[in-house]
Amino acid sequence: MNDKCRVHPDRDVVWVSGELCGACENRLRSAQLRINRGLPITPTQGRTVHGMGRWPAAVRARFDEEELKRAEIDKPRTLARRLRGADAYGLRVSSRMTWQQIADRCGFSRDRDAIEAAQRYAELSDLCWPPRVRVTRQEQAYLLHGQGSSWHEAALALDYHSGSSARRAAQTHAKRHGLQWPPPNSEE
Protein backbone atom coordinates (compact mmCIF):
# COMPACT_ATOMS: atom_id res chain seq x y z
CA MET A 1 0.00 0.00 0.00
CA ASN A 2 3.00 2.24 -0.59
CA ASP A 3 2.20 5.58 -2.11
CA LYS A 4 4.41 7.20 -4.68
CA CYS A 5 5.87 10.69 -4.54
CA ARG A 6 3.56 13.21 -6.13
CA VAL A 7 6.51 14.73 -7.96
CA HIS A 8 8.49 11.55 -8.60
CA PRO A 9 6.09 8.68 -9.38
CA ASP A 10 9.04 6.25 -9.37
CA ARG A 11 9.86 6.93 -5.72
CA ASP A 12 8.12 5.70 -2.59
CA VAL A 13 6.89 8.34 -0.22
CA VAL A 14 8.73 8.70 3.07
CA TRP A 15 6.34 11.33 4.32
CA VAL A 16 3.09 9.49 3.94
CA SER A 17 0.49 12.14 4.69
CA GLY A 18 2.50 14.60 2.60
CA GLU A 19 2.93 12.11 -0.23
CA LEU A 20 6.43 13.29 -0.95
CA CYS A 21 9.74 11.47 -1.20
CA GLY A 22 12.58 12.42 1.14
CA ALA A 23 14.33 14.45 -1.54
CA CYS A 24 11.22 16.53 -2.15
CA GLU A 25 10.74 17.19 1.52
CA ASN A 26 14.34 18.36 1.85
CA ARG A 27 13.90 20.57 -1.18
CA LEU A 28 10.89 22.29 0.33
CA ARG A 29 12.82 22.89 3.53
CA SER A 30 15.84 24.33 1.68
CA ALA A 31 13.58 26.41 -0.54
CA GLN A 32 11.94 27.93 2.52
CA LEU A 33 15.38 28.76 3.96
CA ARG A 34 16.41 30.42 0.72
CA ILE A 35 13.27 32.52 0.69
CA ASN A 36 13.90 33.59 4.27
CA ARG A 37 17.33 34.76 3.19
CA GLY A 38 15.88 36.69 0.27
CA LEU A 39 17.20 34.31 -2.38
CA PRO A 40 15.37 32.84 -5.35
CA ILE A 41 14.73 29.10 -5.12
CA THR A 42 16.64 26.64 -7.31
CA PRO A 43 15.11 25.07 -10.45
CA THR A 44 14.97 21.67 -8.72
CA GLN A 45 13.18 23.15 -5.73
CA GLY A 46 10.81 24.86 -8.15
CA ARG A 47 9.96 21.49 -9.71
CA THR A 48 8.88 20.14 -6.34
CA VAL A 49 6.91 23.27 -5.45
CA HIS A 50 5.06 23.34 -8.76
CA GLY A 51 5.09 19.63 -9.59
CA MET A 52 2.96 18.55 -6.66
CA GLY A 53 -0.35 19.56 -8.18
CA ARG A 54 -2.79 20.40 -5.41
CA TRP A 55 -0.84 20.57 -2.17
CA PRO A 56 -1.91 17.98 0.44
CA ALA A 57 -2.99 19.46 3.77
CA ALA A 58 0.06 17.99 5.53
CA VAL A 59 2.38 19.90 3.23
CA ARG A 60 0.41 23.11 3.61
CA ALA A 61 0.57 22.75 7.38
CA ARG A 62 4.35 22.76 7.36
CA PHE A 63 5.29 25.00 4.45
CA ASP A 64 4.00 28.33 3.22
CA GLU A 65 2.32 27.34 -0.05
CA GLU A 66 1.63 30.87 -1.24
CA GLU A 67 5.14 32.10 -0.55
CA LEU A 68 6.78 29.08 -2.13
CA LYS A 69 4.63 29.27 -5.24
CA ARG A 70 5.30 32.99 -5.57
CA ALA A 71 9.08 32.58 -5.18
CA GLU A 72 11.31 33.54 -8.04
CA ILE A 73 13.08 30.55 -9.57
CA ASP A 74 16.75 30.81 -10.48
CA LYS A 75 17.46 30.10 -14.10
CA PRO A 76 20.07 27.33 -14.37
CA ARG A 77 22.48 29.75 -16.04
CA THR A 78 22.05 32.36 -13.32
CA LEU A 79 22.51 29.65 -10.74
CA ALA A 80 25.74 28.41 -12.33
CA ARG A 81 26.92 31.99 -12.47
CA ARG A 82 26.11 32.52 -8.81
CA LEU A 83 28.05 29.42 -7.81
CA ARG A 84 31.00 30.68 -9.82
CA GLY A 85 30.60 34.00 -8.03
CA ALA A 86 30.92 32.17 -4.72
CA ASP A 87 34.06 30.43 -5.97
CA ALA A 88 35.54 33.70 -7.20
CA TYR A 89 34.81 35.40 -3.88
CA GLY A 90 36.31 32.51 -1.90
CA LEU A 91 39.46 32.45 -4.00
CA ARG A 92 39.90 36.18 -3.60
CA VAL A 93 39.70 35.90 0.16
CA SER A 94 41.89 32.86 0.58
CA SER A 95 44.55 33.33 -2.08
CA ARG A 96 46.61 36.14 -3.49
CA MET A 97 45.29 35.54 -6.99
CA THR A 98 44.45 38.53 -9.16
CA TRP A 99 40.93 38.90 -10.53
CA GLN A 100 42.26 37.91 -13.94
CA GLN A 101 43.72 34.69 -12.54
CA ILE A 102 40.46 34.03 -10.73
CA ALA A 103 38.50 34.66 -13.92
CA ASP A 104 40.67 32.13 -15.76
CA ARG A 105 40.33 29.57 -12.99
CA CYS A 106 36.54 29.91 -12.67
CA GLY A 107 35.79 30.21 -16.36
CA PHE A 108 34.83 33.88 -16.67
CA SER A 109 35.84 35.49 -19.91
CA ARG A 110 36.96 38.77 -18.35
CA ASP A 111 38.19 39.83 -14.91
CA ARG A 112 35.27 42.30 -14.85
CA ASP A 113 32.79 39.38 -14.99
CA ALA A 114 34.49 37.59 -12.11
CA ILE A 115 34.36 40.78 -10.03
CA GLU A 116 30.67 41.34 -10.78
CA ALA A 117 29.72 37.76 -9.97
CA ALA A 118 31.72 37.85 -6.74
CA GLN A 119 30.14 41.17 -5.77
CA ARG A 120 26.64 39.88 -6.44
CA TYR A 121 27.40 36.81 -4.34
CA ALA A 122 28.71 39.04 -1.54
CA GLU A 123 25.54 41.15 -1.59
CA LEU A 124 23.24 38.16 -1.50
CA SER A 125 25.22 36.51 1.27
CA ASP A 126 25.82 39.61 3.40
CA LEU A 127 29.58 39.40 3.03
CA CYS A 128 31.85 42.39 2.99
CA TRP A 129 32.73 44.06 -0.27
CA PRO A 130 35.41 44.40 -1.45
CA PRO A 131 36.48 41.04 0.01
CA ARG A 132 38.91 41.37 2.88
CA VAL A 133 41.91 39.51 1.61
CA ARG A 134 43.55 37.42 4.26
CA VAL A 135 47.13 38.56 4.72
CA THR A 136 49.35 36.04 6.47
CA ARG A 137 52.00 37.02 8.99
CA GLN A 138 54.64 35.82 6.53
CA GLU A 139 53.29 38.14 3.90
CA GLN A 140 53.12 41.04 6.33
CA ALA A 141 56.80 40.51 7.13
CA TYR A 142 57.59 40.55 3.42
CA LEU A 143 55.55 43.74 2.91
CA LEU A 144 56.88 45.58 5.95
CA HIS A 145 60.46 44.92 4.97
CA GLY A 146 59.69 45.97 1.41
CA GLN A 147 58.32 49.22 2.80
CA GLY A 148 61.60 49.95 4.55
CA SER A 149 61.28 48.33 7.99
CA SER A 150 64.29 46.41 9.21
CA TRP A 151 63.85 42.69 9.91
CA HIS A 152 64.18 43.53 13.58
CA GLU A 153 61.34 46.08 13.37
CA ALA A 154 59.20 43.66 11.38
CA ALA A 155 59.81 41.01 14.06
CA LEU A 156 58.71 43.41 16.82
CA ALA A 157 55.59 44.48 14.91
CA LEU A 158 54.55 40.93 14.05
CA ASP A 159 55.63 39.18 17.21
CA TYR A 160 58.40 37.05 15.71
CA HIS A 161 61.04 36.38 18.31
CA SER A 162 63.94 37.57 16.17
CA GLY A 163 64.73 39.50 13.05
CA SER A 164 66.03 36.36 11.41
CA SER A 165 62.78 34.44 11.97
CA ALA A 166 60.83 37.35 10.44
CA ARG A 167 63.22 37.21 7.52
CA ARG A 168 62.83 33.45 7.12
CA ALA A 169 59.04 33.83 7.20
CA ALA A 170 59.11 36.52 4.53
CA GLN A 171 61.41 34.40 2.39
CA THR A 172 59.07 31.43 2.66
CA HIS A 173 56.25 33.68 1.47
CA ALA A 174 58.33 34.99 -1.44
CA LYS A 175 59.33 31.51 -2.53
CA ARG A 176 55.78 30.18 -2.34
CA HIS A 177 54.41 32.98 -4.46
CA GLY A 178 57.32 33.44 -6.83
CA LEU A 179 58.05 36.95 -5.56
CA GLN A 180 61.23 38.89 -5.80
CA TRP A 181 63.76 38.11 -3.08
CA PRO A 182 64.88 40.15 -1.23
CA PRO A 183 61.73 42.32 -1.39
CA PRO A 184 62.00 45.31 -3.75
CA ASN A 185 63.00 48.64 -2.11
CA SER A 186 64.63 46.86 0.78
CA GLU A 187 68.10 47.89 1.93
CA GLU A 188 69.41 44.35 1.80
Ligand SMILES: [Zn+2]
Ligand atom coordinates in the same frame (compact mmCIF):
# COMPACT_ATOMS: atom_id res chain seq x y z
ZN1 LIG B 1 9.82 13.49 -4.82
